[in-house]
Amino acid sequence: MEYKSGLAFAQQLDHQDELKSYKSQFSHPxxxxxxxxxxxxxxxxxxxPTSTPDAVKVELEDWAKYGVEGHLEARNPWVSYHxxxxxxxxxxxxxxxxxxxxxxSLTVNIHLLMVSFYRPTAQRYKILMEYxxxxxxxYAFESQVRFHGYDPKEAIIEMMPNEGESTISLxxxxxxIEKHGDEIALILFGGVNxxxxxxxxxxxxxxxxxxxxxxxxxxxxxxxxxxxxxxxxDGPDFAAWCSYKYLNSGPGSLSGxxxxxxxxxxxxxxxxxxxxxxDKHERFLMxxxxxxxxxxxxxxxxxxxxxxxxxxxxxxEIFDEVGMDKLVEKSKNLTSYCEYLLHELDTDRIKIIxxxxxxxRGCQLSLSVKGADKSLFNQxxxxxxxxxxxxxxxxxIAPVPLYNSYEDVYRFVEVLKDQLVRP
Ligand SMILES: *Cc1c(COP(=O)(O)O)cnc(C)c1O
Numbered sequence: 001m002e003y004k005s006g007l008a009f010a011q012q013l014d015h016q017d018e019l020k021s022y023k024s025q026f027s028h029p030x031x032x033x034x035x036x037x038x039x040x041x042x043x044x045x046x047x048x049p050t051s052t053p054d055a056v057k058v059e060l061e062d063w064a065k066y067g068v069e070g071h072l073e074a075r076n077p078w079v080s081y082h083x084x085x086x087x088x089x090x091x092x093x094x095x096x097x098x099x100x101x102x103x104x105s106l107t108v109n110i111h112l113l114m115v116s117f118y119r120p121t122a123q124r125y126k127i128l129m130e131y132x133x134x135x136x137x138x139y140a141f142e143s144q145v146r147f148h149g150y151d152p153k154e155a156i157i158e159m160m161p162n163e164g165e166s167t168i169s170l171x172x173x174x175x176x177i178e179k180h181g182d183e184i185a186l187i188l189f190g191g192v193n194x195x196x197x198x199x200x201x202x203x204x205x206x207x208x209x210x211x212x213x214x215x216x217x218x219x220x221x222x223x224x225x226x227x228x229x230x231x232x233x234d235g236p237d238f239a240a241w242c243s244y245k246y247l248n249s250g251p252g253s254l255s256g257x258x259x260x261x262x263x264x265x266x267x268x269x270x271x272x273x274x275x276x277x278x279d280k281h282e283r284f285l286m287x288x289x290x291x292x293x294x295x296x297x298x299x300x301x302x303x304x305x306x307x308x309x310x311x312x313x314x315x316x317e318i319f320d321e322v323g324m325d326k327l328v329e330k331s332k333n334l335t336s337y338c339e340y341l342l343h344e345l346d347t348d349r350i351k352i353i354x355x356x357x358x359x360x361r362g363c364q365l366s367l368s369v370k371g372a373d374k375s376l377f378n379q380x381x382x383x384x385x386x387x388x389x390x391x392x393x394x395x396x397i398a399p400v401p402l403y404n405s406y407e408d409v410y411r412f413v414e415v416l417k418d419q420l421v422r423p
Contacts, residue, residue: 003340010410026403042400046248055314088316094230098295106242106255166353181212191223197354197364203234226362249312274301330401341413364398383415
């Protein structure tokens with residue numbers, strides 16, 4: 001698309017936007033003066049759909065009305081509540097329903113999946129991870145490695161970015177897997193790096209890894225609801241993601257997991273078990289022998305928090321209505337428009353460290369601002385923008401196609417201009 005400068009052009013794009021009506025289906029935080037903030041932080045915590053309070057209230061009412069009988073009598077019976085989320089969540093990540101379940105929090109799930117899929121041997125014990133993963137992932141990987149009696153310094157290979165860049169080329173990933181593959185037990189990458197916003201080629205990484213006999217998994221925290229994913233087709237062994245970032249399901253909300261169909265009946269895989277993973281037809285017989293369900297559901301441990309699931313249900317209904325194709329189409333335009341306006345700024349202080357190739361990013365742009373410290377970020381906040389600051393000098397912004405407008409992006413760049421160019 002050809003972009004132009006000026007507010008009128010932004011408003012014209014909004015006018016033509018097929019998804020424009022969704023902005024009002026979300027609650028936008030407001031400033032003290034009563035104006036809404038320009039919210040560009042959906043990569044950290046997505047906004048609340050206005051349908052969420054009612055969805056949660058239904059479960060509170062049924063709890064009040066039925067008590068324990070709600071497990072079977074509630075309008076959405078709690079005993080099978082997670083099943084209400086499965087089909088829609090599977091669509092969001094391009095999986096088959098039996099490959100997906102919603103359970104626990106993300107880091108918990110990374111650990112549980114590593115119990116099954118990180119099976120080091122004396123010859124093959126290493127983990128290959130992306131450069132600078134989200135800290136929780138690093139802690140999880142290192143503690144798993146130690147748990148198996150290895151030294152993280154030796155057992156973890158961290159991909160390094162290309163010389164003078166912040167991102168990792170697919171070619172260097174291929175070379176690393178080629179070179180170290182025989183020693184790598186598990187490749188565990190992000191889908192989109194939280195810091196740089198770089199999106200990785202899941203299909204290719206999976207192919208390279210499998211060719212060398214490695215197990216391949218992904219942490220899709222910044223990819224689910226952001227990229228068009230095709231997990232079944234791309235074929236990684238497993239994945240996990242949270243639902244509170246692009247999936248707008250509320251602070252600390254539950255995580256989704258994917259276990260590829262090829263492992264659905266791998267009952268010999270070691271796993272940490274709990275009663276919710278037991279064959280659901282026999283669960284309440286309370287038998288002594290654990291009999292896991294086939295598919296992703298067999299990894300569940302506990303009966304899930306219904307109030308959190310109600311929020312996920314409300315959010316997934318919106319995703320189901322819009323579909324990832326339309327979301328991604330708008331996302332590409334919105335983010336390219338933001339990139340265009342940033343390039344138009346007359347300053348050499350801003351460097352976009354996110355790849356400019358739309359195939360290698362989602363909606364997030366990470367801006368490294370020369371000579372900036374957190375005071376720049378604070379000034380932007382005072383001027384009505386909620387973004388995200390990462391030391392030493394990076395502002396992360398995520399124009400989210402569901403609830404951000406072209407005008408939001410325009411106004412954000414104007415605020416930045418006021419701080420960096422105009423004085
Ligand atoms: C947000 C995020 C997490 C957070 O984990 P929780 O267990 O939900 O607190 C973990 N890993 C990645 C890559 C993330 O982006």
